[in-house]
Amino acid sequence: xxxxxxxxxxxxxxxxxxxxxxxxxxxxxxxxxxxxxxxxxxxxxxxxxxxxxxxxxxxxxxxxxxxxxxxxxxxxxxxxxxxxxxxxxxxxxxxxxxxxxxxxxxxxxxxxxxxxxxxxxxxxxxxxxxxxxxxxxxxxxxxxxxxxxxxxxxxxxxxxxxxxxxxxxxxxxxxxxxxxxxxxxxxxxxxxxxxxxxxxxxxxxxxxxxxxxxxxxxxxxxxxxxxxxxxxxxxxxxxxxxxxxxxxxxxxxxxxxxxxxxxxxxxxxxxxxxxxxxxxxxxxxxxxxxxxxxxxxxxxxxxxxxxxxxx
Numbered sequence: 001x002x003x004x005x006x007x008x009x010x011x012x013x014x015x016x017x018x019x020x021x022x023x024x025x026x027x028x029x030x031x032x033x034x035x036x037x038x039x040x041x042x043x044x045x046x047x048x049x050x051x052x053x054x055x056x057x058x059x060x061x062x063x064x065x066x067x068x069x070x071x072x073x074x075x076x077x078x079x080x081x082x083x084x085x086x087x088x089x090x091x092x093x094x095x096x097x098x099x100x101x102x103x104x105x106x107x108x109x110x111x112x113x114x115x116x117x118x119x120x121x122x123x124x125x126x127x128x129x130x131x132x133x134x135x136x137x138x139x140x141x142x143x144x145x146x147x148x149x150x151x152x153x154x155x156x157x158x159x160x161x162x163x164x165x166x167x168x169x170x171x172x173x174x175x176x177x178x179x180x181x182x183x184x185x186x187x188x189x190x191x192x193x194x195x196x197x198x199x200x201x202x203x204x205x206x207x208x209x210x211x212x213x214x215x216x217x218x219x220x221x222x223x224x225x226x227x228x229x230x231x232x233x234x235x236x237x238x239x240x241x242x243x244x245x246x247x248x249x250x251x252x253x254x255x256x257x258x259x260x261x262x263x264x265x266x267x268x269x270x271x272x273x274x275x276x277x278x279x280x281x282x283x284x285x286x287x288x289x290x291x292x293x294x295x296x297x298x299x300x301x302x303x304x305x306x307x308x309x310x311x
Contacts, residue, residue, distance in 0.1 A: 001103055002090060005057060010086065012050035013068045014075070015042045021072065031075045057102045058093070062184050070181065070190065088178030088191025095192050128164050129174075129195065136162045136174050136193040139217075139290035147186035148301040152221040155280050157181045159201045160219045162193075162290045167209060167216075170202040171195055200250065201284075207258035208286055215261065215269070217290040219297060223272050223281035230303045231270055237262075238270040248276030257284055268296055 011032060018028045025043070029036040054064045067089050074082035093099050094116040104111055139160055143149050152158075157179040164172045175198025178190030191197065205218040221227065231238050241256040242248060257271050268287035275281035287293045 001099065001106070005053070005106075006090060007086075009050040009053040009057075010067065010071070012042045012045065013047060013054070013064065014071050015039055016047035016050070017068050017072050018075075019043060031079075033079070058098045066181070066183055066188070070178070085178040085190060088176075088197075091177075092190065092192050132162050132164055132174050133193050133195075136160065136290050139294040140176065140180070140189045140193065142291065142294040143180065143187055143297065144189065145186075146298045146301070148305055149187050149297060150182050150185070151301045151305050152227065152297060153182050153187065154220060154222040154282055156220075156282070158187065158220055159198045160290055160293065161198050161201050161205050161217065163202075163205060163209060163216045165216070166213060167206055170199065170206055173198070173202040173205055175202055203250075204254050204257055204284060205286070207254050208261045211258060211261060212263050214266070214288055215286045216288060217293050218284060218286050219290070219293045221283045221285065221297060221300070223274070223283040226307050227283055227300065227304060228272060230300055230307060234299075234303065236270055237267055238272065240272040240274065242274050242276065246276045248279050253279065261286060268293065 011034070015028055015032060018031060019025075023031070025036050025039045029039045032039070051061075051064055055061060059067075067085075070085050070089075071082050074085050097114075097117045100113075100116070104113075139162070143160070158181070159175050159179050161173050161175040163174070167173055172195070174193050174195045176189045176191055177194055177197040179198075180187050180189050182188075196202075201218055201220055205215070208215050208218070228238075228240075239260045241260045242253070253273060257273055260271050261269050266288075268285055271284045271286070273282050273284065285293055285296065287296070
């Protein structure tokens with residue numbers, strides 16, 4: 001179903017989208033990983049044919065537009081990122097049972113199959129990791145149910161991570177593969193929570209946790225003057241690191257953010273990183289669990305929007 005139905009139609013929609021963005025056929029072929037002849041054949045067919053096929057599988061029109069938009073953004077930056085987004089989206093559709101009706105229509109013998117929506121067997125062997133995924137899923141659901149969160153979405157999109165106790169590597173930290181993005185009037189997780197589902201934010205959390213083991217969750221939101229005013233008005237612990245308009249690296253960001261977090265404090269901690277050349281200013285929020293952070297983000301978003309209406 002992936003190789004014969006989903007992937008060809010996603011590729012077709014993406015090729016048309018890239019062509020409308022001004023890319024020529026040879027460039028599109030390299031970006032998508034097919035021959036120029038294949039690109040030409042795709043472009044000779046109506047783009048709506050590919051959209052209609054994805055709708056028939058069970059996606060909504062908004063989801064099709066979101067997926068193609070994310071993939072267009074990703075293939076311009078890095079092919080691996082596009083693959084991550086594609087498979088995160090696919091696995092989420094499978095896990096939610098969204099493709100079952102279509103699958104059973106083309107394979108009637110699978111009428112009683114529930115393999116894709118069943119809890120993976122390995123989770124039962126590790127109760128702590130199962131609880132981490134469950135709690136992270138609860139937090140993501142809170143964010144998705146509160147449209148105000150989109151007001152705090154940074155340009156690089158959002159992620160939310162949660163670790164097991166005493167994590168050793170980012171493989172011990174669960175995140176959202178493909179990230180959390182704006183969707184219709186709110187936000188949507190591109191993939192289901194998974195260990196290793198985030199790189200940057202998980203690496204930041206790992207460094208922070210080494211200083212303060214009580215901190216096991218993190219989320220990133222936008223950084224601007226209004227969110228700083230909101231945080232100050234609520235009396236939340238915060239600090240600012242790194243002046244903008246300078247050359248920074250991922251390593252320097254991680255070191256400066258982790259070094260600014262107190263070693264002992266039971267409250268969520270907010271760190272404003274001012275970014276630098278090639279890095280967007282970002283607000284990092286750290287706490288003990290992701291549900292606590294999700295509720296805080298929702299509160300910050302509501303206050304953020306009220307500040308906007310007042311100004």
